[in-house]
Amino acid sequence: MADLAKKLLNKSLRKNRVRSKVTGTAERPRLTVTISNKHISAQIIDDVAQHTLAAATTVGTKQTGTMSEQAAIVGADIAKKAKKAKITAVVFDRNGRQYAGRLSALADAARKEGLEF
Numbered sequence: 001m002a003d004l005a006k007k008l009l010n011k012s013l014r015k016n017r018v019r020s021k022v023t024g025t026a027e028r029p030r031l032t033v034t035i036s037n038k039h040i041s042a043q044i045i046d047d048v049a050q051h052t053l054a055a056a057t058t059v060g061t062k063q064t065g066t067m068s069e070q071a072a073i074v075g076a077d078i079a080k081k082a083k084k085a086k087i088t089a090v091v092f093d094r095n096g097r098q099y100a101g102r103l104s105a106l107a108d109a110a111r112k113e114g115l116e117f
Helices: 003-021 067-084 102-112
Strands: 030-035 040-046 051-057 091-093
Touching (some): 030 067, 040 102, 067 102
Antiparallel strands (some): 030 040
16 A cells, blocks of 8 residues: 555544544534644534534735644634634544644644633
8 A cells, every 4th residue: 555545544544433432512522633744724623513613724814934833823713713603612523633743733732822622
């Protein structure tokens, strides 16, 4: 099996394993993070109502810095939007990614702004 195909398979398996256990409710919605090569997005989702409560992204902004710095900015932004929407606690969905680097920077910045997970 080619290296890229194996990586994608492993990510898919991790994603399915995490999503089978993580579900967002009205009291504790799901914070999902998507990281591409150029951009980072975060959404707070109520899975029961199938509704996005808050979202933050680097798409369309003129942010500079490393991807970890941009992830920290998105993490702080999503936490501020969650606070405005009266959300204090969320369930963290890492979307199949390993908890390190950019994902860790986003989570730490969100925790600093007062979001619990």
